[in-house]
Every structure is written in structure tokens, then in C-alpha cells.
Amino acid sequence: MLTLAQFKPVSLEEQPLFTAHYARYPQVHSDNLFTNMVCWNHFARYSFLIAGDSIVLSSTILGKTKFRPPIGPRDPDLLLEVFDLAVREGDEAPFGLVDASTREWIHSLYPDLPLHGDRDYYEYVYRLEDLARLSGGNYLSIRRQLNKFRKNCHPEMEEMSPANIDEVKVFLQKWCEWKQCKDHPFLSFEKDAVLFAIAHMGELPLSGLLIRVRGEVGAMAIFEELNQDTAVIHFEKGLPDCEGIYKAINAQTAAFLEDRYQFINRESDMGEPGLREAKTRYHPHHMVEVSYALKEDIARIL
Numbered sequence: 001m002l003t004l005a006q007f008k009p010v011s012l013e014e015q016p017l018f019t020a021h022y023a024r025y026p027q028v029h030s031d032n033l034f035t036n037m038v039c040w041n042h043f044a045r046y047s048f049l050i051a052g053d054s055i056v057l058s059s060t061i062l063g064k065t066k067f068r069p070p071i072g073p074r075d076p077d078l079l080l081e082v083f084d085l086a087v088r089e090g091d092e093a094p095f096g097l098v099d100a101s102t103r104e105w106i107h108s109l110y111p112d113l114p115l116h117g118d119r120d121y122y123e124y125v126y127r128l129e130d131l132a133r134l135s136g137g138n139y140l141s142i143r144r145q146l147n148k149f150r151k152n153c154h155p156e157m158e159e160m161s162p163a164n165i166d167e168v169k170v171f172l173q174k175w176c177e178w179k180q181c182k183d184h185p186f187l188s189f190e191k192d193a194v195l196f197a198i199a200h201m202g203e204l205p206l207s208g209l210l211i212r213v214r215g216e217v218g219a220m221a222i223f224e225e226l227n228q229d230t231a232v233i234h235f236e237k238g239l240p241d242c243e244g245i246y247k248a249i250n251a252q253t254a255a256f257l258e259d260r261y262q263f264i265n266r267e268s269d270m271g272e273p274g275l276r277e278a279k280t281r282y283h284p285h286h287m288v289e290v291s292y293a294l295k296e297d298i299a300r301i302l
Contacts, residue, residue, distance in 0.1 A: 003085070022034070025072055039196045128258045128263060172195065224262070
């Protein structure tokens with residue numbers, strides 16, 4: 001029987017373990033990535049358990065614990081153990097982040113188990129060529145705004161490095177003041193996640209770009225490889241000093257990555273209407289759909 005006591009907190013020291021495991025079992029949703037977990041650990045309290053040749057992940061947010069499908073070879077017995085643990089220790093929706101292929105496998109074993117689409121955490125995946133070149137009628141309005149930005153703001157792009165990290169920290173402070181982080185706790189958590197990422201860029205497989213406007217950092221993006229054909233944008237921030245700067249950092253990042261990957265994952269909208277509209281406007285190639293199961297439904301199959 002699995003127990004919570006068997007789980008260990010995710011920490012930087014575990015990076016070699018996850019790197020080796022994900023090389024064998026590539027991920028499609030960014031929330032399973034090691035970088036995501038260590039950067040957001042102060043908010044989501046990620047833990048893991050090694051069970052045979054699989055890794056089981058859990059997260060605890062505001063006292064509510066959720067579990068994820070085992071990452072590794074398809075093992076019906078281990079899945080059943082995770083179900084049992086989720087019912088004993090999880091919240092009302094204790095089993096989630098079930099991707100499409102795992103959903104199909106679970107339904108082959110338990111066809112009567114409802115798995116509900118978790119739309120707020122569907123991730124948006126675009127062709128890098130589309131975002132880098134912005135060709136065709138779908139992107140006409142975006143091209144116009146981007147051209148206006150370049151004409152009015154004379155941006156300069158550079159890679160993030162130890163030489164400009166202190167300036168990025170100043171930029172983040174300005175961003176947090178603009179967004180009034182003190183009144184929005186989640187934004188404060190996000191700022192801390194970004195600060196952790198830039199403090200550990202030498203240890204984590206991260207890269208970053210920034211855009212200067214009038215010599216000062218006006219936007220930044222931090223990203224890494226999700227799998228062999230997809231990069232993922234973990235953080236993208238901009239200040240309102242020059243209209244169109246978000247479109248600029250979006251396009252610059254895509255152009256920077258275009259020769260190395262086919263797709264770019266820009267993560268989920270977390271149910272935020274404005275963010276959903278903005279991400280949809282760029283015409284995703286596909287979505288990484290995920291599902292969850294309710295405790296009462298899981299209990300019926302045990």
C-alpha cells in the first residue's frame with residue numbers, strides 16, 4: 001500500500017533522476033517538468049515517489065493534495081495503488097493531469113470511470129514557424145501592432161546572462177509594482193518562481209531572452225526543451241511602457257527557437273479570460289488536453 005510518508009519533496013538534488021527518467025518517458029504537459037516543479041515548489045509543494053520503474057507525482061496547494069498518473073511503463077497494479085492513495089489522501093478531485101494517451105489507457109482498464117476535461121489547464125501548442133514569421137491573414141493585426149512597436153520603440157534583443165541578471169531583477173520589481181502583486185498573492189508567487197528560475201539558470205536547463213527599450217529591460221522570456229520537437233515558455237513578462245512589447249517578445253522568442261524545434265508550448269491560460277483570448281488569437285496548432293477524476297468516482301472502482 002502506498003502512503004504519503006513514502007513521498008519525498010522535489011528538490012534541486014533530484015534533477016539527475018528526473019532528467020534520466022524523462023529521457024525514457026518524454027513529457028507532453030509542462031507541469032510535470034522538473035524545472036516547473038522546483039520553481040513553483042513554494043506554491044504547490046511537489047513531492048514524488050519511486051515505485052518500481054515509475055515515478056508518481058503529487059502536489060499540495062492550499063492544503064489540497066492531488067496525485068498524477070505514474071510516469072513510466074504501463075502498470076495496472078501501480079495505477080490501482082495510486083487510485084487507492086488518491087481516495088485516502090487526496091481532495092475532492094484527487095487524480096489529475098491525465099494526458100490523452102494515458103486517458104485512453106485508463107479507459108481501456110476502467111471504461112466506466114469518468115474523466116473530466118480540465119480546460120483551464122489545457123496547454124496551447126503552436127507551430128514555431130507561425131509565431132516566428134506571422135505570415136498570412138490570421139496574423140495581419142498582430143503584424144501591424146508589432147511593426148508599430150518596432151518603429152516607435154526601437155527595441156534591442158539580447159540573451160539573458162549573468163551580465164544582465166541584476167537588471168532582470170529590477171525589471172521584475174517594476175512589473176510586480178505595475179501588477180500590484182501585494183494585492184494579488186498568486187502574482188507574488190509567480191514573481192518568486194521567476195526569481196528562482198533566474199537564480200538557478202546555470203543549474204536548470206533554461207535559457208532566456210530580453211528586450212530593451214531605451215536601454216532598459218522592458219520584457220523577458222524564459223524557456224527550455226519540453227521534448228524532442230517542442231520548446232516550452234515558462235515565463236513571459238513585459239512592462240506597459242511601449243505598446244506591443246508582449247507581441248515583440250513572443251515573436252523574438254519564436255524566431256530564436258525556430259531552427260531547433262517544430263512546436264512551441266505556451267502553457268495554459270489557468271482559466272483567465274484575458275489570457276485565454278490572447279492565446280487563442282495566435283491560432284494554436286493543437287492543445288495538450290488533460291483530465292481529472294473525482295474521488296467519489298474513483299472509490300466506486302476500488
